[in-house]
Amino acid sequence: MAHDSLYTAPPSGAGVETEREGGRFAALRRALGSWDAAVVAALVVAVLLASASVQNFATGRNAQFLLLDLVPLALLALPMTLIVITGEIDLSVASMVGLSSTLMGQMWLSSGLSLELICVLVVLLGGVLGAVNGVFITGFGLPSLAVTIGTLALYRGLSFVVLGDQAVADFPPSWTAAAVRNLPGASIPAAVVPVLLLAVVFGVVLHATPVGRALYAMGNNDQAATFAGVSVARTKFWLFVVSGAVCGLVGVFWTLRYASARGDNATGLELTVVTAVLLGGVSIFGGRGGLLGVVGGVLLLGVLRNALQLADVDANALTIVTGTLLIASVVLPNAVANLRARLHRRRQRAHLTAS
């Protein structure tokens, strides 16, 4: 019950007290809002620490590998951010990457089309795969969690159906080399450029367009968004299509980068993508988070894993880091907020009994 205190003066002492508490809460909320800043700061600290203490970390060659490894994760995290902000999730991304990769391999093997055309077709087919998700979720009104667990299995299965356990590897060397080539005069892979461009596009759409406003609104409260004239279902449908198309793009990159189209490409990557997005400060409930934080989250994840790997930690054991980061990123803000609220209540009670 929201009682209106505007026109009735609150008892003086309590009024001041609550006012100050309100200020403190606002500060906390602002601090949480700038989770972006926290992630970026953590990233800087991680880079500095790793450069100082891990051999071979601060070398051009390592930077190149680090960035190349992060390209798929970064690309997939972009549409995932938007989807999670609307309160949905897409767990089928890695399977769509795998299926795109094998489709590309199969087309290269048997269709005789030019590689340029194949790449375009693969991206479009990725969009179609995403549209299937979108139809199930927005058309039939099914929960995205269940639907994309289903298509996770379906698409991965189909990607094995397309190529079996074979691998297609005879892509033209000029193409596979282009995927890992550096920018002229720098030890930064050229593939980073399109990733940055896409990140800017997604960032602008999310933070400075009517569509972005609608995404936040529907993620917080889809009823209120509908009442404000947002076409919730249609917007979500297109988000899943975009997610699929980006997966197609990643499929192309993955295939060329490793010069191999295989059914098990990118297996399990979906969970890493979700981790990066949540680590970047996007709320799994939807409605909160930003793209800068997610980019920071992707880089933080990549830097930590890379540094520990260089420090001779078993690559698989590194998942401890991923998991702990994820848990910490959701537990800490909530635990702090709960603690504050409890302290606030206690102080208020003490105040009331005193007065």
Next chain:
Amino acid sequence: MSRTDTGASERVADHPPSGPGRPRRGLTERLLAVRELSLLIALAALILVTTMRNDRFLSAQSIKDLLLGCAILVILAVGQTLVIVTRNVDLSIGSILGLVAFATGELFLAAPGTPWPVALLVGVALGGLCGVVNGGLIAVAKVPALVITLGTLYAFRGIDYYWAAGRQINAADMPRSFLRLGNQTVLGVPVLFLVALVVVAAAGFYLRSYRSGRELYAIGSEPAAARLSGIPVGRRVFAVFAANGALAGLAGVLYAARFGTLDAAAGAGLELQVVAAAVVGGVAIFGGSGSVYGAALGAVLLTTIGSSLAVLRIDPFWQQAVVGALILAAIGLDRLLALRTAARLRGGSAHGA
């Protein structure tokens, strides 16, 4: 989560007639019965078709393999059902299974004379501990289980890898009495499957006949109402995660007994199969309805599809695709049935008042 509201709007719009002429059995109950029946029919049809193509599919050995193959999945599906019914999900069970399986091997390496019941208890306890970690984090942080268990999926698996450090434990490292547990049969039925049956029966009985079991459904059906009616929601959810962890631990020990060869990757990716089994078995992904019998049948069906594809000489690569299609079909069918029921109830209201 914002995607759970479809039921609410339907409920408001519905004005069914109440009173005479209503069927005696509850609607949900009937649908559930239908779901379990339809799963059985699908299973029977699958076995029939496969047997017609190759009659060895129904040989004693092949049935034994099938039952052995699905036992672990059935146990995990039962645990997952407990969790999903409360409108939560546990993605970490594959990692818990792997961790416990490896721990069991390590236990026998360290103390070769350990009797197998002790190993079993240790495994269940370790799994339960992992579940307690999950439940505790969820209770403290008030964050969706999906996120927490995604984190522990990584963390538990990482611990497993760190511990194993690339080593493998072989059947030779484990006592024969323990390994026999994995392959022994009683009257042609594998012990493993009997264990799974006991788990299913116990969980099914508990969910149906005990107050706290019914409260799990209440929590998943309408968490706010559950709180208002005095159900200790936090404690129940915590207990459910602990129980699911313990069941994953049990599955881990059985996994060690069955396969003998253990590395840190055991059970990777199993969590999605388990969720799939539950969903195919009619457990609503957003809580409140579904039975462990359905989930168990779902697990059996998924396993059978795998083996029959091989027998039918269909490319085994189709298996995963079929599983995916089955999940989509199952949730799509549920939705369709729900919509039709709602439409019928709404249509009745015009003359109901």
Next chain:
Amino acid sequence: MSPDTDGTQTSPLLVLDDITKSFGAVAALRGVHLALHRGAAHALVGENGAGKSTLVKVLAGAHAPDSGRMTLDGQPLVLRGPADARAAGIAVIYQEPTLFPDLSVAENIFMGRQPLRGARRIDSRAMNRATERLFARLGVRIDPTRPARGLSIADQQLVEIAKALSFDARVLVMDEPTAALSGVEVERLFGVARSLCERGAAVLFISHRFDEVFDLCQRITVMRDGAWVSSDPAADLTVDEVVRRMVGRDVSSLYPKQDTTLRDTLLDVRGLSRAGVFSDVSFTVHGGEIVALAGLVGAGRSEVARAIFGVDRYDAGQVRVAGRVLRPGNPRKAIAAGMALVPEDRRQQGLVMELSVERNATLARRRALSRLGLLLGGAERAEARCWTRRLQVKTSRLAAPVATLSGGNQQKVVLAKWLATEPRILIIDEPTRGIDVGTKAEVHRLLSELAGAGLAILMISSELPEVLGMADRVLVMHEGRVVRELPRAEADETSVMFAATGQGAAA
């Protein structure tokens, strides 16, 4: 009636003394007193937002009071949760039924208290039989084994009542239980409440319907703005006196609708039907006119508004805006045609509580404010500042989440959001629900001004004084149909209530 009509002979069963409760900076309860006596029904009345529901939640153990004392039978009572309240014999029937849709009706009634047999197993046959007995006492027939999903609101309410009956409550709290019930069902409910009283239970009854309050209750407590105003025997009070205490000033001065000249028909609704919700709804609204849609909660008024605006679809009929047919099921088209809907549920439908004042105020204008598809350069801020100033929204910052505002200011933000779209037709559902008296007057003045400026206004309201004071015409809905149309001169409390309860149609 009960022998202790003024309730002073016996010591009270349940006493609330000086209860306070705040949510953040908002004081919902300030020093509330209440004494419930055995065998007596006690009414709690007050405007929306007066703190009644908060008090109910305190009694139910769902909210812990910040300070104050409760005693039950002379013993101090501390409720740590709903389970404690239930153990103390306090049963609560909420405004909105709180059932488990997936579980059977019988389980809903006995959740956590199911009858047991050997080995602490649930005896479901005994449970179903007990449920049948409860329903028999209530004189209704509901299958105990059917799931709660799909029950009508009235039937859900009956299940709640059966639940309260089932544990022989010593204190029965009913928070507007009759809103969705028909006359017969209300009589039945009152029969149950009286029989509980005869057995020595105390009843707390919250309602907006004064005829029911005076019919059932022996004492009446009035609350206003979270504070206790008075408690008196019902026999000493009149409806007018109660209303005066609720509002805190004279009623007539509140509703300043000016007479205006009517302009062209802007909204024309013809034969609108949606199966099971409303049927054959036809009416027009002219520019400069305020038309009120009156009726009981559940009569289908909000549903009609939602269908007109396109949030819901309809099965038959047509909506015309200034002569042009509006495409059904598309709020965006409705907005483009110059329509605005201020929905009844501010928190769920009107606002995105977590977003800032600025974002909320400009949400419906986000496309119009963008240049080349981009929202840059503070266009939203300027717009939001302009409208929040015009409506005098009190907020520290435009970037503050709208959840931190008071109810009245939240409602102003919703109004700002829609007035910014410069609508020709304003549909406003419960314009003053849950806001304080001062803001209420402001909203009414604003509506009057808007009508004067030529807007067509369709107002849905459950508060009769508001309807009678503001509307040029009153349409009364009952069970999904428009049963009466009353011009301002003919509309009074009796004629509207008569039609709203379905008696007008018969007469």
